[in-house]
Amino acid sequence: MQRFNQILYYLRESPMLAVGFVMVSIILLFGLLGPLFVDTSLAQPLSTTPRLEPSWDHPFGTDDSGRDLLSVMVVGVPLTMRIGLLAGAVGLGLGIFLGFTSGYLGGKFDTVVRGVVDTLLTVPGLVVLVSIASTIREEISVNIMALVVASLAWMWPTRVIRSQVLSMRERAYVQMAKLNGMSNAEIIWKELFPNLLPYLAAQFANAVNWAILSSIGLEALGLGPQNDPTVGMTIYWAITFSALIRGMWWWWAIPIAFIGLIFVGLLLIAVGLDELANPKQRKAV
Amino acid sequence: MSESAKKRDVLLDIRGLEVHFETRRGIARAVNEVDLTLYKGERFGLVGESGSGKTTMILALLRMIKTPGFIAGGKAVFDDGTDLLTLNREQVRQMRLKRVAMVPQGAMNSLNPVIRIGDQMVLTMREHGEEGERDELMRRVEALLDKVGLKPEATQLYPHELSGGMKQRACIAQAICLNPQLILADEPTSALDVVVQRQIMQTLRQLQLDLDATVLLVGHDMGLMAQFAERVGIMYGGKLVEVGTVSDIFCNPQHPYTQLLISSIPSFEKRGEFKGIPGVGLSLLDPPSGCLFHPRCPKATELCAQREPTLREVSPGQWASCLLHEEECDAPAS
Amino acid sequence: MPPLLEARHIRKVFSGGGGLFTDDKQTVAVDDFTLTIDADNPSFTTIAGESGSGKTTIARMLLGVIAPSAGEVLYNGRDLRTLDKSGTRSFRQDVQAIFQDPFEVYNPFYKVDHILTTPIEKFGLAASQAEAREQIEVALRTVGLRPEETLGRYPHQLSGGQRQRITIARALLLKPKLIIADEPVSMVDASLRATILANLHKLFRDFNISFVYITHDLTTAYQVSENIVVLYHGTVAEAGDVESVIKDPQHPYTRELIHSIPVPDPGSAWIEEAIEEKVLDEGAVEEPVGGCRYAPRCLQAMEKCSAQPPLFRSGTGRAASCFLFDEEQVLENGDLTQLFGEK
Numbered sequence: 001m002q003r004f005n006q007i008l009y010y011l012r013e014s015p016m017l018a019v020g021f022v023m024v025s026i027i028l029l030f031g032l033l034g035p036l037f038v039d040t041s042l043a044q045p046l047s048t049t050p051r052l053e054p055s056w057d058h059p060f061g062t063d064d065s066g067r068d069l070l071s072v073m074v075v076g077v078p079l080t081m082r083i084g085l086l087a088g089a090v091g092l093g094l095g096i097f098l099g100f101t102s103g104y105l106g107g108k109f110d111t112v113v114r115g116v117v118d119t120l121l122t123v124p125g126l127v128v129l130v131s132i133a134s135t136i137r138e139e140i141s142v143n144i145m146a147l148v149v150a151s152l153a154w155m156w157p158t159r160v161i162r163s164q165v166l167s168m169r170e171r172a173y174v175q176m177a178k179l180n181g182m183s184n185a186e187i188i189w190k191e192l193f194p195n196l197l198p199y200l201a202a203q204f205a206n207a208v209n210w211a212i213l214s215s216i217g218l219e220a221l222g223l224g225p226q227n228d229p230t231v232g233m234t235i236y237w238a239i240t241f242s243a244l245i246r247g248m249w250w251w252w253a254i255p256i257a258f259i260g261l262i263f264v265g266l267l268l269i270a271v272g273l274d275e276l277a278n279p280k281q282r283k284a285v
Numbered sequence: 286m287s288e289s290a291k292k293r294d295v296l297l298d299i300r301g302l303e304v305h306f307e308t309r310r311g312i313a314r315a316v317n318e319v320d321l322t323l324y325k326g327e328r329f330g331l332v333g334e335s336g337s338g339k340t341t342m343i344l345a346l347l348r349m350i351k352t353p354g355f356i357a358g359g360k361a362v363f364d365d366g367t368d369l370l371t372l373n374r375e376q377v378r379q380m381r382l383k384r385v386a387m388v389p390q391g392a393m394n395s396l397n398p399v400i401r402i403g404d405q406m407v408l409t410m411r412e413h414g415e416e417g418e419r420d421e422l423m424r425r426v427e428a429l430l431d432k433v434g435l436k437p438e439a440t441q442l443y444p445h446e447l448s449g450g451m452k453q454r455a456c457i458a459q460a461i462c463l464n465p466q467l468i469l470a471d472e473p474t475s476a477l478d479v480v481v482q483r484q485i486m487q488t489l490r491q492l493q494l495d496l497d498a499t500v501l502l503v504g505h506d507m508g509l510m511a512q513f514a515e516r517v518g519i520m521y522g523g524k525l526v527e528v529g530t531v532s533d534i535f536c537n538p539q540h541p542y543t544q545l546l547i548s549s550i551p552s553f554e555k556r557g558e559f560k561g562i563p564g565v566g567l568s569l570l571d572p573p574s575g576c577l578f579h580p581r582c583p584k585a586t587e588l589c590a591q592r593e594p595t596l597r598e599v600s601p602g603q604w605a606s607c608l609l610h611e612e613e614c615d616a617p618a619s
Numbered sequence: 620m621p622p623l624l625e626a627r628h629i630r631k632v633f634s635g636g637g638g639l640f641t642d643d644k645q646t647v648a649v650d651d652f653t654l655t656i657d658a659d660n661p662s663f664t665t666i667a668g669e670s671g672s673g674k675t676t677i678a679r680m681l682l683g684v685i686a687p688s689a690g691e692v693l694y695n696g697r698d699l700r701t702l703d704k705s706g707t708r709s710f711r712q713d714v715q716a717i718f719q720d721p722f723e724v725y726n727p728f729y730k731v732d733h734i735l736t737t738p739i740e741k742f743g744l745a746a747s748q749a750e751a752r753e754q755i756e757v758a759l760r761t762v763g764l765r766p767e768e769t770l771g772r773y774p775h776q777l778s779g780g781q782r783q784r785i786t787i788a789r790a791l792l793l794k795p796k797l798i799i800a801d802e803p804v805s806m807v808d809a810s811l812r813a814t815i816l817a818n819l820h821k822l823f824r825d826f827n828i829s830f831v832y833i834t835h836d837l838t839t840a841y842q843v844s845e846n847i848v849v850l851y852h853g854t855v856a857e858a859g860d861v862e863s864v865i866k867d868p869q870h871p872y873t874r875e876l877i878h879s880i881p882v883p884d885p886g887s888a889w890i891e892e893a894i895e896e897k898v899l900d901e902g903a904v905e906e907p908v909g910g911c912r913y914a915p916r917c918l919q920a921m922e923k924c925s926a927q928p929p930l931f932r933s934g935t936g937r938a939a940s941c942f943l944f945d946e947e948q949v950l951e952n953g954d955l956t957q958l959f960g961e962k
Contacts, residue, residue: 009309172723175684176734180789181711181741194728334808335779478669478835479879483889486881490890505809508838508881512889531885549813550883551838553865559820559842561813565778 010276017272020205023265027077027258034074042068043075043229054250061250063234064241069254072229077258079142080231083215084262086146087153088208094150095157095207096200100188102158103165114162117155125152126217133223140225148218149211156210157203164199168192202273209266216259231255293324295364296466296499297346302359302370304338304345304523306569307352313569315341315354317523320596323467325364326497328490330514330531332505332546334566338523339503343469345370346501347387348377363466382413386460388453388470388489395456396444402455403427403440410462429458432495433488450481454488461492468493472504486513507550511535519543522567522577525596529603539605541582576608584609621696623658623796623829624681624714628953629690631676649673649680650853651690655956658713658796661829662959663820665840665861668850669876674833677850678801681831682716712742715795717819719802721783725774731782732770734789742793758788762818780811787818791826798822801833816843837880841865846959849873852912855930858955859937870939872913911941919943929953936961 011018034040042048045065052062060069102113132148133140140148168174169192177191218224219232220239234255238244243251304316316338323329333339344350346361346369361369363384372380389395397405406426407419415422427437433454444452453473460468470489474482490513493500502513510517510531517534519527519542527540538544545562564581567573573580579589589608596606631649650673656662668674679685680692683699692699694710702710718724725731735755738744745751756766762784774782783803790798800819804812820843822828834840840847841861848858849870857870868874881889911917914924923942931944936958938950951957 172718172720173726175716176718176724176786177726177737178684179682179711179716180734180737181708182737191726191728195726334810479881480669480875483879483881487890506881507809508883511883511885512881512887535883535885546810547883549810551813551816551836551842552883553838553841556841556862557820557843559813559817561815561817562810565781566808566811 010272014272014275016268017276020265020268020270020272023261024269027081027262027265031074031078031081034077038071038074039068040071040075042071051248060254061248063237063248063251064243065237067229069234069250072234073231073254073258076229076231076234076255077262079228080212080215081262083142083146083149083230084208084212086143087149087211087215088204090147090150091153091207091211092157092200092204094154095161095203098154098158099161100165100192103162104169104184104188104192110162113158117159120152120155121159125214128152129214129218130221130223133218139227140223142225142228142230145215145218145225146211149214152214153207153211157207160203161196161200164196165192168195196277198273199277202270202277205266205270205273209263209270212259212262212266231258293327295322296325297323297361297363297369299323299346299361300359302342302345302361303357304341304350304354305357306354308570310570314357314523314572315569316345319359319520319523319525321518321525321528323499323501325466326493326499328493328500328502328513328515330510330517331501331503331520332507332510332517333520334505336522336566336569337520339520340471341523342520343387343471343501343503346467346469347381347385348372379414382409382460382463382465384465385467385469386463386465388457388460388468388473390472391476396452398444400443401440402430402442402444402447406440406455406459406462409459413463415463426458426462429462430455432461432492433458434484448481449477450485453477453485457485457489457492461496461498464496464498466498468498468500470500470502472506473502474509475504475506482509489513507535507546519546522572523569524577524606526578526607527603527605528596529605533600533603537603539599539603539610540578540607541584541609542578543605545583576606620659621693622655623695624656625693625696626652626654626677626681626687627691627693628653629677629680629687629692631673631680631685632688647853648676649687651953652677652855653690653952653954653956654848655954656797656829656831657956658829660960661823661827662846663823663830663832663844664959665832665834665844665847666850667834667837667840667847669835671852672850673853674835674850675801678716678799678831678833681799682714683710708742712793713796715790715793715798717783717786717790717798717800717803720806721779721786722774724786725782727774729773730770731772731774731777731785734786735770735792738789738793744792754792755788758791759785761791761821762788763814764788778811779807780814783807783811783815784818787815787822791822794826795828797829797831799831799833802835803832804839805834805836812839819843837865837877846955848955849876854912854927855938855940855953855955856913857933857937857939857941858930859934859958863934863937869933869937869944870913870941871917871919871943873939875916930955932958 045067048062048066048068050062050064050066052058054061058068058070060073062068098113102110129148129152132151136144174187174191177187216232219230220235222236224230224233224236235252238252299319299321302316302319303314306313306315319342331339345356350356356370359370363369369380403423403426407422410422423440426440430437430439435451435454447455474485477485486509489500504510514531517529517531518525519540521542527534527538527543534543535547538547548560549562562581567577575590575592576594579585582589592608594606594608594611596604597610599605599610629649629652633646633648634644666674666677680687683692686700694702697706726733736751739751739754745754759766759769764781764784769777769781769785804815807815816839819830823830832840832844844861847861847864849856851872857864857868857873864873865877868877909927910925911928914920921942928940928942930938930940930950930953931947932950933939933944933947938958
């Protein structure tokens with residue numbers, strides 16, 4: 001109960017966190033409740049009149065191949081979120097495992113992990129992703145897409161979690177836990193992990209954000225799931241059919257607005273949570 | 286050893302000083318209606334446990350209280366009539382170092398690690414409006430360092446090249462560079478070894494005598510207070526509970542808290558004897574009614590939970606804030 | 620039967636601080652320290668020293684947190700480094716610690732109960748929840764705390780004194796034979812220090828628990844302990860029973876140290892009395908290699924001080940590492956424990 005009150009307290013104290021939550025909730029509700037109000041079959045090509053400006057019938061307009069963009073967003077936003085959440089979860093999961101073990105245990109394992117992460121982080125991510133995505137011969141599905149993005153999403157979490165663990169390892173309560181007879185695994189799980197929860201949540205928001213942006217980047221290059229109307233693929237089609245020159249602003253502006261909303265929402269959550277993870281702030285009476 | 290402070294001129298008159306902290310569980314009165322008079326050229330020791338408000342009080346005098354804290358009331362009037370607590374931002378800047386200077390607790394954190402000692406001090410002097418060529422100011426810096434027992438070569442050193450004691454000396458030199466009338470020292474030696482502590486305190490005392498400045502030493506080491514201060518004030522829960530000459534406080538304490546505090550000091554006389562003060566420290570957010578000390582006080586009566594005592598003169602030059610003394614003497618505090 | 624804990628000529632060298640092209644700096648934190656703690660004969664020993672004296676390093680080696688660079692720490696005759704799982708377990712139970720910072724030892728995520736229930740669970744001290752609760756309450760009452768006022772709170776809701784007493788109660792739960800207390804009162808308010816020291820003294824007297832009390836504060840050392848070891852820069856300057864070392868210090872360093880303590884007696888001339896002419900600050904002096912480390916600050920330094928003095932038996936039950944006493948016998952093996960039994 002106290003923890004719940006604490007969460008409420010932080011939402012009140014950190015407007016950034018609250019605004020971020022509201023923004024992301026709007027996106028999620030849009031994806032969840034959208035299909036109840038919007039005919040998702042209109043997201044398929046040739047299902048309605050093409051090239052319509054936004055109107056009451058088609059609030060977001062329609063595209064070149066006769067798709068209703070509202071329906072496309074209702075279908076596509078959850079797909080994009082799914083890629084982000086899946087890739088973020090896989091990335092963070094790996095990051096937690098590697099970060100905690102290498103940070104806490106140290107030694108050779110740590111040297112190897114640190115070396116690999118530091119080396120890989122210097123390689124521009126998009127280049128790697130492009131080469132991975134373009135070598136996949138079969139059709140790319142949303143889940144494959146998530147895995148492709150996840151292949152790089154673990155390095156940053158690994159590095160930052162490791163550094164957090166390194167500083168926590170020396171804390172007196174870890175020594176106390178050792179004297180209390182706890183094993184290394186128990187210390188990681190019961191002593192270190194709970195204290196990093198807000199920090200990990202912030203990292204998760206960051207990882208999801210990064211994964212969404214990367215997937216959109218790949219998709220805009222045409223390396224995404226061709227048959228799924230994700231937000232990034234919508235931009236790809238808009239680029240391919242020169243929406244910009246032809247004055248069909250709604251075709252590219254609407255997906256970009258969604259990306260902006262998702263990005264800013266997750267960023268605010270991450271920054272807000274980071275504040276909460278900051279022990280200075282937590283200790284304040 | 287303890288000259289009568291009575292004959293001296295008043296330097297700073299603090300009346301009803303209140304510093305509050307806003308927290309999510311309410312207002313904490315960190316400094317609670319403190320009246321204190323500091324005389325010219327005296328060494329005053331302010332003692333208290335953590336949370337007693339002693340450090341907050343000197344931060345208030347330096348106007349360095351940061352949010353969520355604020356000065357909620359009171360006056361601190363200098364001999365020329367200026368009230369420290371009403372100065373504006375520019376006047377505060379002028380006041381620091383020239384009138385009131387601070388010797389900090391952790392010398393390491395108050396020196397800039399990437400600037401040589403000499404340059405730092407020249408910079409500080411310039412910032413506070415001292416004019417003149419760099420060489421001229423540097424010679425003044427060397428003279429200052431000499432006063433605190435550092436060689437002139439120290440101007441060329443970076444802070445990390447100095448030992449803890451030398452750093453603290455450099456901080457003292459910086460504090461006295463504009464001849465302040467009041468030097469506030471917040472546990473200046475708590476990070477130092479006892480041998481070095483003694484050297485530093487001797488230096489500080491010598492400077493205080495040379496400059497005829499007033500030193501307000503804040504700390505919890507009763508031994509240090511006994512040796513350094515001429516008068517001592519005891520704080521508890523944001524309140525000043527007793528003030529007196531060092532010999533009054535140590536040999537004839539009047540407030541029960543002071544009495545317990547004095548008897549709890551470990552010394553080389555009492556082996557295997559442990560006299561602590563019963564109970565736990567108070568919470569500023571949830572202070573007891575009446576006298577703040579009454580829940581821990583062995584002499585408390587029912588009245589103590591109801592009436593708040595005020596600081597009264599119990600014998601010439603000795604003031605205590607305890608109902609036990611209010612019955613005997615009715616002379617109100619002036 | 621081998622003694623409970625035995626430090627044999629332990630030494631700790633830290634290296635580091637070297638740059639890319641410079642050699643690592645080697646710092647000898649502890650140089651040749653020998654001490655035996657016999658559980659059958661409980662003792663209260665202070666290891667006193669200023670910052671950088673190596674006292675905390677010794678504590679950490681005795682606890683097995685760090686391994687000595689040379690020498691060995693033996694638990695029931697077995698090197699700490701070679702202990703198997705059950706050996707480690709009984710070592711942890713027999714030798715416990717109390718730390719300096721009574722806030723840092725608490726995981727801010729948990730209520731204070733956490734550090735009390737964990738050892739019970741991990742060492743299987745109680746058969747049931749009720750029994751565990753009973754044990755915790757008894758331990759808390761032993762250190763003068765009321766369980767209903769302490770349990771179920773978060774560490775920041777308690778005062779420093781209460782927090783430190785809970786850590787003492789925790790150590791007590793394990794029924795250890797030895798507690799290593801590293802500056803247990805230095806971060807506690809003066810008015811509560813006495814209570815905590817009284818707790819430690821009670822555990823020693825009533826529960827026959829031996830103590831190694833690590834401190835920089837000679838006055839509290841004098842209050843609680845029987846024996847004292849004064850360290851200077853990693854070496855033992857002087858050792859003996861606390862009464863004679865404090866009242867009649869022999870090593871020039873101990874004398875200087877005791878002289879420098881401000882006594883709570885306004886009449887003394889601590890502040891006025893000129894300190895004898897010497898190098899102003901110790902940081903300014905280069906440590907001699909191989910010789911007596913105190914020699915550069917010592918007013919009585921002689922030529923022979925360029926060699927490291929052994930511990931001379933400077934009196935009954937005491938020894939000093941100073942050539943002023945070189946007429947006396949050398950303390951065999953540097954084992955301080957021999958001394959402590961003598962008086």
